[in-house]
Amino acid sequence: MGSASSLFERLGGINLLPVLLAIIAFVLIGSPSTWVTLTVAGLAMGMMIFLMASGLSLVFGLMDVLNFGHSAFVSFGAFIAASVLAALAAWVGADNIALNLLAMFLAIAAAALFGLLAGWVFERVIIKPVYRDHLRQILITMGALIVAEQLILAIWGGSPISVPRPHFLTGSLIIGDISIELYRLFAFALGLIAYIALFTVLNRTRVGLLVRAGVENREMVEALGYRIDRLFIGVFVLGSALAAIGGAMWAGYETLITAAIGSEMMIIVFIVIIIGGLGSIEGSLLGALMVGLMGNYVAFLAPKMALASNMILMMAILLWRLYGLRPAVK
Amino acid sequence: MTTPILQLDGVSTDIAQYHILHEVSLDVPEGGVHVLLGRNGAGKTTTLRTVMGLWKARQGAIRFRGDDIAKLHTSEIARKGIAFVPENMGVFGGLTVEENMRLATHDGSFDRERLDRVYALFPALEKFWTKSSWSLSGGQKQMLAIARAIIERRDLILIDEPTKGLAPAIILNMVDAFREIARETTILLVEQNFLFAKSLGQTVAVIDDGHIAHTGNMADLVDDTALQTKLLSLSLDAHQ
Ligand SMILES: Nc1ncnc2c1ncn2[C@@H]1O[C@H](COP(=O)(O)OP(=O)(O)O)[C@@H](O)[C@H]1O
Numbered sequence: 001m002g003s004a005s006s007l008f009e010r011l012g013g014i015n016l017l018p019v020l021l022a023i024i025a026f027v028l029i030g031s032p033s034t035w036v037t038l039t040v041a042g043l044a045m046g047m048m049i050f051l052m053a054s055g056l057s058l059v060f061g062l063m064d065v066l067n068f069g070h071s072a073f074v075s076f077g078a079f080i081a082a083s084v085l086a087a088l089a090a091w092v093g094a095d096n097i098a099l100n101l102l103a104m105f106l107a108i109a110a111a112a113l114f115g116l117l118a119g120w121v122f123e124r125v126i127i128k129p130v131y132r133d134h135l136r137q138i139l140i141t142m143g144a145l146i147v148a149e150q151l152i153l154a155i156w157g158g159s160p161i162s163v164p165r166p167h168f169l170t171g172s173l174i175i176g177d178i179s180i181e182l183y184r185l186f187a188f189a190l191g192l193i194a195y196i197a198l199f200t201v202l203n204r205t206r207v208g209l210l211v212r213a214g215v216e217n218r219e220m221v222e223a224l225g226y227r228i229d230r231l232f233i234g235v236f237v238l239g240s241a242l243a244a245i246g247g248a249m250w251a252g253y254e255t256l257i258t259a260a261i262g263s264e265m266m267i268i269v270f271i272v273i274i275i276g277g278l279g280s281i282e283g284s285l286l287g288a289l290m291v292g293l294m295g296n297y298v299a300f301l302a303p304k305m306a307l308a309s310n311m312i313l314m315m316a317i318l319l320w321r322l323y324g325l326r327p328a329v330k
Numbered sequence: 331m332t333t334p335i336l337q338l339d340g341v342s343t344d345i346a347q348y349h350i351l352h353e354v355s356l357d358v359p360e361g362g363v364h365v366l367l368g369r370n371g372a373g374k375t376t377t378l379r380t381v382m383g384l385w386k387a388r389q390g391a392i393r394f395r396g397d398d399i400a401k402l403h404t405s406e407i408a409r410k411g412i413a414f415v416p417e418n419m420g421v422f423g424g425l426t427v428e429e430n431m432r433l434a435t436h437d438g439s440f441d442r443e444r445l446d447r448v449y450a451l452f453p454a455l456e457k458f459w460t461k462s463s464w465s466l467s468g469g470q471k472q473m474l475a476i477a478r479a480i481i482e483r484r485d486l487i488l489i490d491e492p493t494k495g496l497a498p499a500i501i502l503n504m505v506d507a508f509r510e511i512a513r514e515t516t517i518l519l520v521e522q523n524f525l526f527a528k529s530l531g532q533t534v535a536v537i538d539d540g541h542i543a544h545t546g547n548m549a550d551l552v553d554d555t556a557l558q559t560k561l562l563s564l565s566l567d568a569h570q
């Protein structure tokens with residue numbers, strides 16, 4: 001037992017959990033090609049969920065702010081990207097990678113820009129008045145989420161919107177009898193780039209150092225002469241933009257979106273940051289990958305259990321580690 | 331008599347609905363070590379946190395070099411040249427020793443000569459420079475917390491019970507370090523440990539139940555055992 005657990009630690013410890021999940025699924029699924037398809041789908045989904053969750057985790061870590069409205073940025077990002085792609089239908093459908101990419105880039109950029117601006121307004125108008133008051137944070141941000149959903153209904157209407165995929169991302173990569181949707185590879189790659197960028201900023205820059213320190217002990221950072229509240233706005237705005245980008249990617253992944261996307265994703269995002277541990281992007285990534293993989297494996301093995309499986313995963317992890325897999329040190 | 335570097339003038343602080351400090355007045359002369367003594371729960375930590383702006387004074391003035399800082403944000407108070415070593419040390423466990431120290435510099439770079447002096451005072455910090463600080467012992471964390479306060483020259487250092495939970499040998503080491511540090515700056519030291527406090531302090535104030543009960547020179551208090559017993563019976567019982 002002791003040597004087994006020390007071997008586990010040496011091989012990467014809790015970072016191995018997604019791998020462990022994949023191995024168990026491999027045994028249960030039986031068909032390697034199905035397993036590969038599901039695993040890629042799970043990883044892609046995980047990376048998109050990471051985009052949506054990472055900002056929320058840092059926001060909570062830094063200022064103890066519970067923002068249930070966070071996923072409003074996800075839904076707006078999704079709908080804005082859908083509108084941009086629809087408006088650029090000619091580029092989206094063209095058999096020209098450069099035009100496809102440009103359309104995709106503009107859709108994501110529009111979502112991100114919205115996230116930045118709306119995130120700033122949201123923080124100043126809705127969050128700032130309720131710093132340090134959890135009950136009001138929950139009430140007011142949940143209210144904001146409802147308002148956001150109504151706004152989406154008012155702007156985009158009540159029927160589901162279909163989202164065109166850029167031509168170059170419509171096909172699948174076929175290797176033997178394995179087929180991998182290109183869009184999933186793209187989503188995975190984009191999420192990975194975002195993670196690496198975030199990781200680098202947090203670990204290699206002075207601002208990142210301040211964020212990591214602030215997540216641990218806000219007062220001490222202030223006593224060393226820094227303004228955490230100004231840093232917090234930056235993190236909030238960036239987190240909102242990442243959530244909007246995640247929503248934009250999600251729209252293309254689902255290809256059919258409704259106003260309920262915000263509340264649906266909110267549950268998943270909260271499960272992810274609770275599993276991962278608050279205040280750390282490593283934790284968010286780990287949680288997001290596990291939730292993404294679990295969702296896809298269970299949807300195949302026992303479709304009715306899809307949401308319940310993530311709840312069970314969360315409870316199991318909390319019983320094992322009360323603060324999640326990789327919380328920031330407090 | 332020069333003006334004190336720090337002056338509390340009738341400072342009252344509330345925490346939530348509780349009145350914790352009652353018109354605390356206190357002068358900290360420039361240079362040397364000055365001690366705020368008091369038993370557990372007397373209001374020592376609250377006093378330091380109020381100076382630092384971490385609790386806001388409900389009334390009264392807090393003057394640093396003559397300017398009232400009572401309304402300033404904690405970060406502005408810090409940038410005026412006041413360093414704070416809190417009771418729990420405030421070390422960032424997820425950061426390395428080096429990163430902890432870097433945050434305490436104004437631009438992220440070290441003055442080589444000062445860094446060498448810090449290493450000389452606290453050799454353990456050099457040894458564990460690249461290690462995560464959660465792996466340090468309690469004494470080493472305390473050294474790191476103090477080192478952060480002196481890596482750049484500050485005018486005033488507020489230190490809250492640095493000897494709490496430390497072994498006697500480490501406390502002795504601390505006495506030397508504080509003497510060295512006090513040669514260039516002023517230290518306001520909060521203590522319950524009278525033995526430690528009397529070996530360092532020039533002036534002393536005693537706080538009890540949120541009121542200042544005594545102020546004067548440390549030497550006078552050391553000579554007056556009757557006064558000691560009156561003021562400090564509880565803390566002396568606990569530490570001798
Ligand atoms: N966060 C708080 N909430 C309520 N009461 C507090 C808080 N912090 C301190 N107090 C109370 O204020 C009084 C003074 O505390 P403190 O300044 O920490 O004392 P000391 O540092 O001298 O031991 C104590 O009675 C304590 O119970």
Ligand SMILES: [Mg+2]
Pocket residue numbers: 374375376417490491
């Ligand atoms: Mg105290």
